[in-house]
Amino acid sequence: MFEEIEPEDQVAIESLICDLKTIREINCADCGTAMCGHEALMSVTMGFKNAPRCWKCLSDVLEQDRVAVRNRLFTLITRRVCYNEGWLWANREEGFEPEALPDCLWPAESERSISPVVESEVSVPDIYRKSTAEWDAGDMGCGDLVLELRTRMLSLKPGQVMRLVATNPGAEEDLPAWCRMTGNTLITSRHPVYMIRRKTI
Numbered sequence: 001m002f003e004e005i006e007p008e009d010q011v012a013i014e015s016l017i018c019d020l021k022t023i024r025e026i027n028c029a030d031c032g033t034a035m036c037g038h039e040a041l042m043s044v045t046m047g048f049k050n051a052p053r054c055w056k057c058l059s060d061v062l063e064q065d066r067v068a069v070r071n072r073l074f075t076l077i078t079r080r081v082c083y084n085e086g087w088l089w090a091n092r093e094e095g096f097e098p099e100a101l102p103d104c105l106w107p108a109e110s111e112r113s114i115s116p117v118v119e120s121e122v123s124v125p126d127i128y129r130k131s132t133a134e135w136d137a138g139d140m141g142c143g144d145l146v147l148e149l150r151t152r153m154l155s156l157k158p159g160q161v162m163r164l165v166a167t168n169p170g171a172e173e174d175l176p177a178w179c180r181m182t183g184n185t186l187i188t189s190r191h192p193v194y195m196i197r198r199k200t201i
């Protein structure tokens, strides 16, 4: 679905696949089971590169249903060139055809087709609070941006707002998806400036 890969994307892809190989060598931070390449990639897209979780435990951390997590992250992954290459790598490594839905995430004879998840628009809250944290992430992307963002958001108090500048083109896909999945509020996004409120619980 992507016709050409730019040289700077190639660097990000190689770095991502290197991370995925590393994660496959370690076990889920919560339950201790081994993870496959697809599970490793799902953790990276949500900012859990340093404490990766298996599919089940990642869903628990995100407080969402497993199938919903899988479908949403599959949609995110296949829309982003570097994540998509990571997905194709995992399919190759685990013996699946490039277009196949792998058995590890689509257990046999369950749903074999997938419909992209349609997300509703993020509504802008009435009360606009002053930003209390700022971070210029520069061109960071492809798993590293959300990793660092997750750490920084955890250092805020619930309700506090982060003003983030992220110039990587992938941020336009990654940040709204990350906010939806983690329950943080994306107040405004006018690339490259994003205002994110930390979730209240």
Ligand SMILES: [Zn+2]
Pocket (backbone or CB within 6 Å): 028, 029, 030, 031, 032, 033, 053, 054, 055, 056, 057, 058
């Ligand atoms: Zn686990």
Ligand SMILES: [Zn+2]
Pocket (backbone or CB within 6 Å): 036, 037, 038, 039, 090, 094, 102, 104, 105
């Ligand atoms: Zn897999």
